[in-house]
Amino acid sequence: MAETHGNGGPTDNRRKRASGSFDVASSEPGSIPNPPCGACKFLRRKCVNGCIFAPYFGSDQGAARFAAVHKVFGASNVSKLLMHIPVSRRQHAVVTISYEAQARLSDPVYGCVSTVLALQQQVLEVVGRGQAGLGNGSN
Numbered sequence: 001m002a003e004t005h006g007n008g009g010p011t012d013n014r015r016k017r018a019s020g021s022f023d024v025a026s027s028e029p030g031s032i033p034n035p036p037c038g039a040c041k042f043l044r045r046k047c048v049n050g051c052i053f054a055p056y057f058g059s060d061q062g063a064a065r066f067a068a069v070h071k072v073f074g075a076s077n078v079s080k081l082l083m084h085i086p087v088s089r090r091q092h093a094v095v096t097i098s099y100e101a102q103a104r105l106s107d108p109v110y111g112c113v114s115t116v117l118a119l120q121q122q123v124l125e126v127v128g129r130g131q132a133g134l135g136n137g138s139n
């Protein structure tokens with residue numbers, strides 16, 4: 001029997017932005033500034049209320065980070081991926097996706113696997129040294 005996944009989107013009704021002052025410098029939590037989020041800015045699209053990227057790609061810096069993510073994974077894929085992740089864990093996902101994207105751009109062949117391999121090599125060396133030390137411990 002088929003089970004239906006209760007995959008309703010986040011019921012995250014954002015507060016309507018307070019009209020009036022347009023303050024670029026302030027970063028008040030909860031208030032959505034007028035300009036689009038970094039992702040929408042990069043994609044040159046309208047940043048809708050409840051934009052899935054907005055909490056994670058806020059500023060101009062967000063646009064630069066999103067550029068790498070979009071280049072490697074594609075905005076649509078990342079958006080779909082985030083929708084399948086609980087809201088509480090999306091921040092972590094964005095951090096690791098950004099990391100992976102940056103790594104892939106700087107190393108098109110190995111990406112972040114080069115880091116994994118380097119660390120594995122280090123572990124092997126440390127373990128090897130430890131075993132050698134156990135082997136002839138007398139000095």
Ligand SMILES: [Zn+2]
Pocket residue numbers: 036037038039040041046047048051052053054
């Ligand atoms: Zn947006």
